[in-house]
Amino acid sequence: MTRPEVIVIGLGAVGSATAWQLARRGVKVLGIDRWHPPHAMGSTHGETRITRTAIGEGEQFVPLVRRSDEIWAELEERNGPLGLRCGALIIGAEGGSTVMHGRPGFVAGTVAAAQAFGVPYEVLTAAECRRRFPAFHPADSDLVYYEPGAGMLFPERCVVAQLDAAREAGAMLRTGEQMLRYENISGGVRITTDKGVYEAAEAVLAAGAWSPGFAPTALARTSVTRQLLHWLQPQHPALFEAGRCPVYIWAHGPTSDDSFYGFPLVPGAEANGVKIADEQFLNPIDDPDHVNRDSSDAETDALHADHLDGRLSGLGRTALRRATCLYTSTADAGFILDRLPGTDAITLVSACSGHGFKHSAAVGEQVALMVHEGRRTPPEGFSPAAA
Numbered sequence: 001m002t003r004p005e006v007i008v009i010g011l012g013a014v015g016s017a018t019a020w021q022l023a024r025r026g027v028k029v030l031g032i033d034r035w036h037p038p039h040a041m042g043s044t045h046g047e048t049r050i051t052r053t054a055i056g057e058g059e060q061f062v063p064l065v066r067r068s069d070e071i072w073a074e075l076e077e078r079n080g081p082l083g084l085r086c087g088a089l090i091i092g093a094e095g096g097s098t099v100m101h102g103r104p105g106f107v108a109g110t111v112a113a114a115q116a117f118g119v120p121y122e123v124l125t126a127a128e129c130r131r132r133f134p135a136f137h138p139a140d141s142d143l144v145y146y147e148p149g150a151g152m153l154f155p156e157r158c159v160v161a162q163l164d165a166a167r168e169a170g171a172m173l174r175t176g177e178q179m180l181r182y183e184n185i186s187g188g189v190r191i192t193t194d195k196g197v198y199e200a201a202e203a204v205l206a207a208g209a210w211s212p213g214f215a216p217t218a219l220a221r222t223s224v225t226r227q228l229l230h231w232l233q234p235q236h237p238a239l240f241e242a243g244r245c246p247v248y249i250w251a252h253g254p255t256s257d258d259s260f261y262g263f264p265l266v267p268g269a270e271a272n273g274v275k276i277a278d279e280q281f282l283n284p285i286d287d288p289d290h291v292n293r294d295s296s297d298a299e300t301d302a303l304h305a306d307h308l309d310g311r312l313s314g315l316g317r318t319a320l321r322r323a324t325c326l327y328t329s330t331a332d333a334g335f336i337l338d339r340l341p342g343t344d345a346i347t348l349v350s351a352c353s354g355h356g357f358k359h360s361a362a363v364g365e366q367v368a369l370m371v372h373e374g375r376r377t378p379p380e381g382f383s384p385a386a387a
């Protein structure tokens with residue numbers, strides 16, 4: 001490839017979307033990733049991600065997820081299903097006032113977003129929820145929101161689809177190659193990797209949990225935390241089949257750590273069990289290369305004791321499998337998209353905060369538009385980097 005116009009660092013959820021969206025606009029793109037996406041080292045693995053339209057983290061995210069849905073649908077025409085619309089239950093204790101992703105009143109906020117944007121939804125009584133979805137045992141005082149058009153995305157398939165589309169549109173993708181540093185040079189940026197040196201007019205830093213290490217001041221508001229996914233065997237699999245069991249988020253206490261979420265059995269992969277996780281925001285990690293990727297039965301015991309017992313029916317006490325994953329979060333669950341302060345040649349994007357996947361296709365498009373059109377300020381709904 002002759003000199004690229006834009007180098008995208010990181011080809012996970014956001015970077016794969018960015019590389020494709022730039023390449024389809026005729027931009028000469030070089031994409032670089034230190035591993036071979038999709039892989040299990042970052043934030044985009046584990047087979048499933050929840051997608052929903054009424055976004056309790058903030059109504060500004062609703063247009064973003066709607067645009068992502070259009071992009072997923074476009075990709076599905078060529079790639080087959082990238083997800084499954086099996087509905088979503090969002091349950092909140094104390095009338096929905098409980099916290100999720102740092103948002104107090106998350107469930108009540110979800111209802112408000114659905115009303116504001118005309119998203120089809122139902123508010124169920126706890127008894128109605130127990131009858132329609134018998135795996136779930138909400139308390140009578142819980143607020144139960146049901147969104148029939150929500151469901152799950154298959155993140156690894158989404159990444160592959162976007163990387164394939166990027167290649168077809170002319171992008172050069174180099175995987176198994178690690179960026180070591182970037183420098184501003186006259187008229188652009190120089191990227192040094194463990195395999196070579198590249199120059200371009202611009203670069204996009206989409207390195208997920210590794211981005212704060214490359215831009216510590218600009219991303220000072222982010223923190224990286226270890227998350228653990230558990231796959232459990234249901235005693236009565238029929239209760240957890242997609243159709244009888246939606247995806248779900250359950251916020252049952254006063255802090256962000258008092259919540260869990262999960263998925264039905266994935267059709268065709270029933271033997272894997274059901275995936276369930278809580279969220280950990282304490283103990284941020286300094287270096288994602290040194291996160292503890294081991295896990296123990298004691299952590300699955302704690303998931304049962306802290307979250308599942310009394311709320312979900314008949315799940316095996318022992319995990320069939322566990323996986324660690326990384327959140328890169330801002331306190332307000334917002335997404336940072338901005339030029340790196342001090343240089344126009346590098347654009348930073350940090351889309352995670354535990355709810356970024358469903359938005360990532362549209363986030364990549366916004367990054368591409370910002371770079372392609374030479375915009376200097378974050379698009380509406382995104383947060384600036386710290387100066």
Ligand SMILES: Cc1cc2nc3c(=O)[nH]c(=O)nc-3n(C[C@H](O)[C@H](O)[C@H](O)COP(=O)(O)OP(=O)(O)OC[C@H]3O[C@@H](n4cnc5c(N)ncnc54)[C@H](O)[C@@H]3O)c2cc1C
Nearest residue numbers: 010012013014034042043050179207208352355356357358
């Ligand atoms: C456990 C878990 C559950 C989640 N659940 C949901 C959910 O249900 N719904 C939802 O919408 N969102 C969810 N999210 C959030 C969502 O998955 C993330 O926001 C999204 O996947 C982040 O994508 P990313 O591109 O920023 O990071 P990644 O996909 O991790 O990509 C970063 C890439 O950068 C590469 N890289 C890093 N350093 C370098 C370097 N020096 N040189 C070259 N390449 C480099 C990495 O190899 C990696 O491929 C969840 C996240 C986690 C961890």
